[in-house]
Amino acid sequence: MHTFAELIIVLIILLDLALAVTGSLSSCIRLVAVQGVVAGLLPLMAGAGAPHTRALLFAAVIVTLKGAVFPWLLMRARDKSGARKDVEPLISYPASILLCIGAFIASSWMGSRLPLPETQVAWIVPASLATIFTGFLLITTRSKAITQVLGYLVIENGIYIFGLALFVEQPMMVELAILLDVFVAVFVMGIAIFHISREFDHIDTAELSELSDWRRGEYGK
Amino acid sequence: MALVLLSFVILLLSAFLALCLARNPRRAQDAGAYGAVAASLAGLIPSVKVLFSGVSETLALPWPVPLGSFTLVLDPLSAFFLVPVFILTGLSAVYGVDYLAHYTGKKPLGLAWAAFNVLTASMALVFTAGNAVLFMLGWELMAASSFLLVLFEHEKAQARRAAFIYITAGGAGALLLLAAFSLLGAGSPVMDFSSFVFPAGRAASAVFLLALCGFGLKAGFIPLHVWLPEAHPAAPSHVSAVMSGIMIKTGVYGIIRTLSLAGPCPEWWGWTLLLLGAASCLLGALFALAQHELKRVLAYSSIENVGIILLALGLGVIGAANRAYPLAALAFAGALLHVFNHSLFKGLLFMGAGSVLQGAGTAELEALGGLSKRMPGTAMLFLAGAAAACALPPFNGFAGEFLVYLGAFRSVSSTGSIALAGVIAGLSLACAGALAAAAFSRAGGAAFLGEPRTERAAKARECGPLMLFSMRALAALCLLAGLFSPFLLLPLARAVGSGFGPAAGLEAAEAAAVPLIYVSAGGLLLLALIALAWAKRRAFLGGRKPAEGVTWDCGYAAPTPRMQYGASSFSQPLTDFFQPVLRKLGQYPVISEYFPGKASFSTEAQAVFYNSFYYPAAARLRDLAYRFSWIQHGRLQIYIMYIVVTLMGLLLWKL
């Protein structure tokens, strides 16, 4: 089973890289969904022996949410917004991928540096960190509002995997509450994107920088 | 002590009442003024009692506030400051009734009275508080209430600017004081002054410097004076009188308390005080000479006088550090006596300026003149106050300065650094005195004497009876305190004793008694001679009626008021000489043709320290802030980046 889990880890890392280079918005949404589903399945593979019913139930909820509900919500937001179909990165794709690889190297280093307990699955901590970095990469170097939501989801995926790595047993109620939060967050963000697209011409966040205290050119005289 | 408490209660109640009666200005005036006068009378009794008996009184009530306790201490030093508080606020309140009546219907008089009474109460609290929190409560209430009064005519941009500078200086000062208190009371859970332990070594110097700057921002010596010449002219005149007469003395009081708490002080503290005092008294007098507005002249004169007080304190500290105790005692006594005297004559002068402002509608010196004919009472009282401010005998200003001089002279014949300190002190006093005399003869002359320079001045009317009453009372006090200064020695010795140790009090009394008696005798002789000369003059006239004519203008028979020497021409030789310091701005006509046409001429005294230091520093700071304003850039991506980068940094640094 662990080999299988390690394969999944590799898959997740590859998905990170793919996210860094994909230009099409809809592919991005799909990639994030796939990553969510894969991450959701991970606990079933990583544990020793047959998974608990609880874990099964949980995995089912996650897969439904991340695999079906979120992509649907985001796709709808994308369609309504009538935005252009690519992610409009602020830096070039090669730069993105370089940053992503750099993040992966940094994650490996940090993974070894962080004072973590031994894990059973190799690479799981670096992978989770790399995923979190990729999420940040999406948020900070892409200009559209939707990609920022995607980034948030990728970070969430990374944290989820990280949690698995640490074997922290969250009580059911907490787990559910967290999931609910994430769900509502995406929902609210979706609504916000809808409003943004209505108020502004498109969902480029460059438009969303009117609130600023920058006194450009008012100093040094 | 109960009476002091009663006076607090009366003040706060009457302030509240004045606010409630704000709809009816007359009633509000009555509530405020009666309250202030009653509170003054109630407060004077215990203060005077403590001064003469020398027995301190303490009142401690439970006050559940962290660090705080409701401890009031009335020792002779406090009482010595409280006496002018109550004298001046009581008389100012009387003056204020007539002064503010002018604004009925135009200004919220209820609020003005409430602020005035709260100001009085807070000053009394500052002088009696025995706990840091209580002290700061009084201190900041004082700042806030006087801030509101400075904004009395807030529609004037100048008043708003003054209020801003004032409140900022006050706020900064308060913060410094908090730091000083924190250092002093670091070890005690309740910040009572009695529990304060003066730290040793560098921390002691830190406390001294913090207290000096913190209190100095209120006392207004140079270079911490910037708010003073702005705020005093902006406030209503009876408030200016109180602010200049006593409020700035709260700073002096604080410095004295700090010195008293510190016990034996290092000599350089004394030098700091001495040099700051010397700079203040010289520059203050010099700036006063260059001002064009009567109340500004007075404000700068306050800076000069605070400088004199500070200089005396510095001399005292140097003396004490060199174990020249009688000298130190004389200097301390001089400082305290000058505190008292200054409050009287400066109150009088500001009231006089207020009368001018109200009678002639302006206090611009170049627009006044000839008021002595139109407002004879005010003119005479103001000029008496001016004489007192120039420390001319027989008025009271002389006595305090005389003690300082005496201290300085005693030190001149001793060895080492004290002699130098004495020379610096004496010389600064002499120079400042000469400059102050020039400034006041200029101001008094331009405002009251000669011919009116404008229509408004020509139509000036004498001020109301209550205003005159207050000024007369103060002028009488100035004269009496000057003539009978030996009688002030006992309270003075008590105050010095409670501030600097009982031995100092005795020494001061011993050293000052004989010379002061002679000075009194000289003053009485002078008055007698003046009376004699006056009587003789009449006798010489022998009933003949003097002839009247126009002023002799070298044969020119139709002199006009415009031909008089104005205030700026009067001071021009001196201000030109000191131009490098004064940096007055001006436009002078250049005459190049044989038949020049119309020409205009203007000078403007600028606030040198504000314009060349504080304002540029503030502008630099703002520029710096603007430079960093890109932090709040507007782009979400960058904001998220901050979080990531900070987190990474923290992880790398801390793990």
Next chain:
Amino acid sequence: MITLMMTLPLAAGVTAFIIRNDKARRALLQWTARLHFLLTALTVWMHVRYGMGLNLFSGYFGGLSPRDHAPAWFAYDALGLFFIGITSLLFLGAAHYAVAYLAAEKRDPGEDADAGFIFNNAPETVFTGCLLLFLAAMTAVTASRNMGLLWALVEATTLLSAPLIYFHRHKRSLEATWKYLLICSVGIALALMGNLFLGAAGLKTGAGLDLPALFYNAAALDKPLLKAAFLFLFVGYGTKMGLSPFHTWLPDAHSEAPAVVSALLSGALLNCAFLGILRANAVCAEAGLADFTGGILMLFGFLSILTAALFMLGQRDYKRLLAYSSIEHMGILALGAGLGGGAAFGAMLGALSHSLTKAGLFFTSGVVLASEKTKRIADVRGLWRRAPATAVLWLAGFFLITGMPPSGIFLAKFLVLKEAIRLGHYWLAGGYLFFLAVLFAGMAKVFIAMTFGEREAKAGEKPFEEPRGMLVPAAVFFVIVVSLGLYLPGWLNMLLESAAAGLGGAAGAGL
């Protein structure tokens, strides 16, 4: 009791979505606030009456599970109780303000003087509903005993308050909402990481994320992991709390939200996030990491004061100015918590006083906005002439927020400074004083300019009738803050002390 406190606003919030009648809905809002406050007051009273001298986490009562050993999800200790006390009091004022505000908005929908167009407001149902749910979430945050749950609830407050910020359907408020939503969500995601580390630190002890268990086993927690956990939790909740440099959302959200929401954000929400940090801090302190956490709190506290000072100078928007002042105060709270001892007490007193003062100021700013139709400082002059009562409150708020005595804020600032100096942090104290002075000057300039002076009537301006319902809550809050500086009742002192003790470690040492 706690159940009731949480379900009451929850139920009311859900109901508010259904009610069609404006009046009934507003009454619901008010009555819920009143009842909630009553319940809170009762709980505080019970705590004071029966829980005297109780230490952190041993003083739980009234939770879902009354048994001592079984972990309860929700229960109050002094710290939580203190924060819910603030929140509930604040909400009481906010509810009354909101009713007057909504009525006024209905009559005279906001007009944006700068952009010159009229915009719509969000439906009142959503607004009221979210407001009540927001209260429910905050009640739960303060009561939660489990760090995981705490996280989820803090995130819930973010999500519930987002629609509140977007009350004015205006593109700038949308931008603010978006930034708020995203920055806080991303920030809080990091706090989730922190929770994971925390769980990992206690893996051997089996403490999970239950606070009392963590506390009990603090000595056995894995220190490096605990440090990592604290860093993540700090950055996460710090983002929500508005500590610099994570504060970036704060000025935007506060300036664009309706006044009542700004007041709640500043006065209640930031405190809730602070509570998250304090909980983590307490665990770390118990584990002997007080120096580590204290250093970080002090560093970022100082940084926040610095940032606030920089942006206060030349600020153009008065609501943003207030927001930066909130950052400053959060900085002071963090500084106080980091210093511990008397400063921790000061921080608690500061939290209470700041919440009330800032809420009062935001309430007043709403009236100023209603009168002047602009948030630009340069366009507001001579408020005294047009709206005297508002001007008085505005000025009073300035004095209180800058720490003029008598006020709780003054005492808080003094206590923090004293502790910094007592502990020998002279440079810190110096910087603190300098930036406080800069902040003071920056605010003084603005408040004087806005309040005083002559005022030229703008074209087509109607005379302004000051809405009493919007001013009374502010006035009441100010009076409370002033009285705090004059008289600290014994029960409050005890509550503050035990709350300060709840910060853990050296902080519990008392004054």
Next chain:
Amino acid sequence: MEIIKPLSQYLAVMLLSPLLLGIINRVKALFAGRRGQPLLQLYFDLHKLLAKTPVYSRTTTWAFKAGPVIGVSAMVTILAVLPFAGRPSFLSFEGDFIFIIYLLGLARFATVLAALDTGSAFEGMGASREMQFAVFAEPAFFLGLTALARVTGQTSLAGMFGALTGDTWRVAAPVLALLTASFFIVLLAENSRVPADDPNTHLELTMIHEVMVLDHSGPELAYILYGASLKLWVFGSLIGCMVLPRHSGSWATDCGLFLLVMAAVAAAVGVVESAMGRLRLTKVPYMLITAFAFSALALIFQMGR
């Protein structure tokens, strides 16, 4: 019986001081080869003026009349403090010279206000100059007295001059010489003598003291003239006491010698006036600063010893 001596000193000064101006004028006349005014001219003038009816400008108020009265009273008060021949007068006390300086200030203040009260451009000009020169003269005078206090270790005038002996001159001759020079310059400036001012000029634009009293007439002018002569005595006597460090023990001898020295001082003023021209107005401050420098140098010498 001891009271007789100060009283007679006092009366002597009151009576003799107008004579100093007569001496100056005679010396000047001598240098110019004229016969000059009688020695007692000022007495005649005073007598004449006291009997005259004054003319008052319609602009003036009480301040105009009070000026001469206060001025002369202040001078007479000073005489009660001033030592005569190094012997104390009625009022001799620690720090008495400060009292003197401020009484001089009072006289100046009153005169200046009286001048300003006329509203005349010329009188204002004189007042302005008077005040300007005072600002420079006072520190010089004061510093000189400080140095003297340092030399003698005394703080009252009578004490200082009483302690001044021939030995002091031998030990500290440069210091005392500098001080004498300084006091002499101050005397010239304070009493409106050449080179600071020219009492004989009739061009108002250049006058200082005289121009301030243009409008005064009758008894007021008499007061002013008398006050001026007293002032000259005050400054002269300081110099006289300084250069006459001899105390024989006999009161009469000392007084006689002192009066001779006073006459010599007046003569010296006359010599200076005859030998020098008037300085430009703008140069007068520099002359006073020179006096200040003399005093400062004296002090520095003394403190360095």
